Amino acid sequence: MSTFRSLLLTKSDGADGAKFNANVTDIPIADLPTDGDVVVRIEYSTLNYKDGLAIANKSPVVRKWPMVAGIDGAGVVESSADPAWKVGDKVILNGWGVGENHWGCLATHAKLKGDWLVRLPAALTTKQAMAIGTAGYTAMLCCLALERHGVNKSHGEILVTGASGGVGSVAISILSSWGYDVIASTGKLNESEYLKSLGAKEVMDRATLSAAGKPLQKERWAGVVDSVGSHTLVNAVAQTKYRGVVAACGLAQGADFAATVMPFILRGVVLAGVDSVYQPMATRVDAWARLASDLDRAKLDAITTTIKLGDAIAAADDVLAAKIRGRLVVDVNA
Ligand code: NDP
Secondary structure: OOEEEEEEEEEEEEOOEEEEEEEEEEEEHHHOOOOOOEEEEEEEEEEOHHHHHHHOOOOOOOOOOOEEOOOEEEEEEEEEOOOOOOOOOEEEEEOOOEOOOEOOOOEOEEEEOHHHOEEOOOOOOHHHHHHHHHHHHHHHHHHHHHHHOOOOHHHOOEEEOOOOOHHHHHHHHHHHHOOOOEEEEEOOHHHHHHHHHHOEEEEEEHHHOOOOOOOOOOOOEEEEEEOOEHHHHHHHHHOEEEEEEEEEOOOOOEOOOOOOOHHHHHHOOEEEEOOOOOOOHHHHHHHHHHHHHHOOHHHHHHHEEEEEHHHHHHHHHHHHOOOOOOEEEEEOOO
């Protein structure tokens, strides 16, 4: 095979400024990045919020042009110059700037650094790994952060914001399987039955959190997984109980955080920032092992929709418009 299929993002200078394009196109295999050492035959990728931003050219996610999109991939090693990996190994890639400054995995092939790869847990298929994807792996990092900072089931309810999204849906599934009482905050109240089927004890309207509120509010949450940011995060922190923990990973509402220090200095609330892109390898392997052992497969199936590579460009707009429920897997070979 001399070419591979990819979702290629290009920017060129035109008379009226930079012109952006996203196309599914064939690229010579010989053009794969030279700074990778493992060629992976990608079986499945996914559309995360960040992929939506990149493909729709809505924020400066892409740092080099042209760029093959896709921050996540799962597939089989086709060739390797890294002794840690051999032909036939099944691997997962999340983050490390792939799809941002290194060609990504919304493609049939990717050339990646061996140091970036996680071995696919035996209990997961490549498709399930991408149903989880960066969103689900980040949800697990958030849940682990709550426990690392001392939250346990006896402390009370956990709030999950952006509940019907990828991070939110997986976080609800994990926390409910760990025995927590999970309250889901959503803008899609028509998805209440879906959220309850994932394990939410109660569903609340996100409008109650999305406007500016008082710096200290009635204490309710033992912990929070927040993928929304902005006023929602500020209000969640202001409602967190004494010594509670808030894991913050996202900005679906906004990147602003107009808070006071009161919850931190009067209630000892812990704000735990969660980044997935440059997590050390040991934490990644641990998070993936916990996903493989703890995440209910029936719930994973319920949150997953599979699309073809050619559908990913249109789907990017739906991701940004919050029209997607749960996770989108991309079958790059369909
Ligand atoms: P999704 O698009 O799947 O879900 C985001 C959800 O946020 C939506 O489904 C919606 O849920 C809610 N939402 C959207 N717009 C608004 C708004 N204006 N106000 C309040 N809520 C809103 O995205 P992901 O779950 O994949 O990612 C969520 C966030 O986490 C993103 O900002 C993403 O960039 C970030 N992220 C960060 C990572 C990291 O490494 N730190 C890794 C992965 C994701 P509902 O309709 O239920 O309210």
